[in-house]
Amino acid sequence: MESDEGERLPMSRRPEWSDVTPLPQDDGPDPVVLIDYKQDFTETMDYFRALYRAQERSPRALSLTQEAIRFNPGNYTVWHFRRQILESLDADLHEELDFVERIAKSNSKNYQIWHHRRWVAGKLGTDAAIKELEFTKKILSLDAKNYHAWSHRQWVLQALGGWEDELDFCRKLLEEDIFNNSAWNQRYFVVTRSPFLGGLKGMRDSEVSYTVEAIMANPENESPWRYLRGLYKDDIQSWVNDPKVSSVCLKVLSIKSNFVFALSMLLDLLCHGFRPSEEFREAIGALRTSDPEPLDSDLGKAICHVLQHVDSMRANYWMWRKSKLPVAV
């Protein structure tokens, strides 16, 4: 079954299949989206249909699904039948993980593969946790933002465990690429859900420090800004009142470049009742180098005004935000 396609012996000439009558696909007399199937593909699927119809859950059916999956890893029916066969045969599921890994290497963005992997790992239980974390790590080393791999990893942590080193894993990935939003998201997942950490409240101080540092290193990086806001989810008052939040905005503003996210956060703070000191007013005034108009006394309006100009892709949004400002912030 590992043989090259060129040497593949047609199934019709293999004695072990002589008792099976292949079942061709009935596309109808004049089908649309007609695919010019390769011959091997057609033959494999014809035998697959025959076995699927007969619900033959045998070792040869298992190997046939393997061939069919190799031709088209997106065929969910084939995967589904494969699971039924694996169960009937009480097959070695560790081997199955190896099979999935081979397929996943060239098709790492396919819903079926990952769904199957989840099923297999779920059957194996907590013993599989380490292997699954290693597996997703491997896939993420090829593409650190693979959505399916991250979903799988989160499922493994929740269903099978292995939380202990997860924050460290996030830290390493963020060290490699601080712009990796998937790693930030995973960090949030760990901080909020790990049974070994103190949850959002317990972790907030250290997380805020970490995030502020990331912001100061790259103020144009949206990820830590959104993360910072997320750290105060469901506790808006703390967010508004925490001087660490307003001061990081002020620091970035005073650099006078890459300050869109700082302004945006400051605007949100104002909308939620933050009372700015004169320093903020001055910092915003200083951003308007060539504007002849005096600084709007309403700081929220002044911020929107600056954003309209420096963030012109979102000019309409900032105008709209301006029109929605609460009175006299």
Place this chain on the structure above:
Amino acid sequence: MASTSSNETVTQREQSMVLEDVKLMYTIFADVPPKTKHLMLELHRDNHMEYLLRGLQQLGPSFCVLDANRPWICYWILHSIALLGESIDAGLEDRTIDFLSRCQDPDGGYGGGPGQAMLQKMPHLATTYAAVNSLITLGDEKSLSSIDRGKIYRFLLSMKDPNGAFRMHDAGEMDVRACYTAISVASVLNILDDELVCDVGNYILSCQTYEGGISGEPGTEAHGGYTFCGLATMILINEVDRLDLATLLDWVVFRQGVEGGFQGRTNKLVDGCYSFWQGGIFALLQRFHTIFGESMMLLDAGQANCTDSPQTTVESDISDGEESLDGTSSSGDEACAIQQGGRIISKGDEACFFQPGALMNTCSVNFGNVDRKPIERRAEREPLFNSIALQRYLLLCSQDPGGGLKDKPRKGRDHYHTCYCLSGLSVSQHCWSKDEDSSPLPGAVLGPYSNLLEPINPIHNVVLERYREAQEFFARS
């Protein structure tokens, strides 16, 4: 790890590569004479039609990996054709209806290919959505009456998990995509009831992330495809106000990058298909959230000096072509298409439904520049995203002059991207209009007015007129 220049991360490096390509396109555009500009901004309708019609009939061997997605291919092509305002001849229409009927499962729902009497392909929610939308897009009585609504209802119900969410197929994956396809189909077929709706809103709500967007499953990353699906679902079940819409809007508005196109997630690469998934979110909020939507348009943008007509404004700024698209940017590419034997097709399966790909903008402040300079000149109702910049990205960077549309420069066309780039183009042309029945002003349409596509119902992503016909048909039957 792996950064060639000492201080650039993978995200930054990939983003700057894409930005180079896009910048090059825009620079070329800026430097050509007006006549050539006009040509470059033209939607190549004839070539797109030729590409689509060819695909509807015959597909090469590389499409074997889409063998379990044939109703999807039908939908991508038929919807693209309908967006272009074209139709297929009666013979081809009959063949399509016949083909999709063969994909309909005797117990309800549609599978990925023909299965006839014996189950050979299980029904699947995504292909059910694709088949139903295809048949609505074809739109006559024969087509609509070929759908067995009673059985579809039972199929949908059997896909519902006790927690309220849906599974894609029997024992299949459960996510926001499944919820959307189930609820969309039920709604358009007029079979949505309390039992189908029960608790699905709780599931969607649990997927709104700290970023503001919606993820595929609780805990994962906010993503354009899932955000569209989650929001559309919440609108259909009348629970949209349970979402934090202000944060959602703030998240999506930042997904539009310097290129003018949208990225799917924070700090990812631009991808033409998100023109619909993200752009469509604005259309949903504007059209279907009455209170929020009403105030979501910039009505006569106040401050306007109205020195120019909107059309002049747009055209002149575009041809000024002052694109200084610099800005620190980053990225993460995504294989949305694979090339096999010289043919480019979308990568197998529903991976294409929501290409997890997209753009990134490590938003330096120097963005924009793509749009009109004097903001105060605008005197029209405008959407909250930059619809002209999006159209420019689609026409110049996502269009294959030989027919078909694509993710980004250097990528190949495929039917998936053709469908969603055109859907996004339609949304960005029509989002200026006061209501869904008024035609956009010329200023809302970048390039010749003949670029104007048919308007869509953004919830189901079918052409508006066909949606209404279907609505009427299923209301009385």
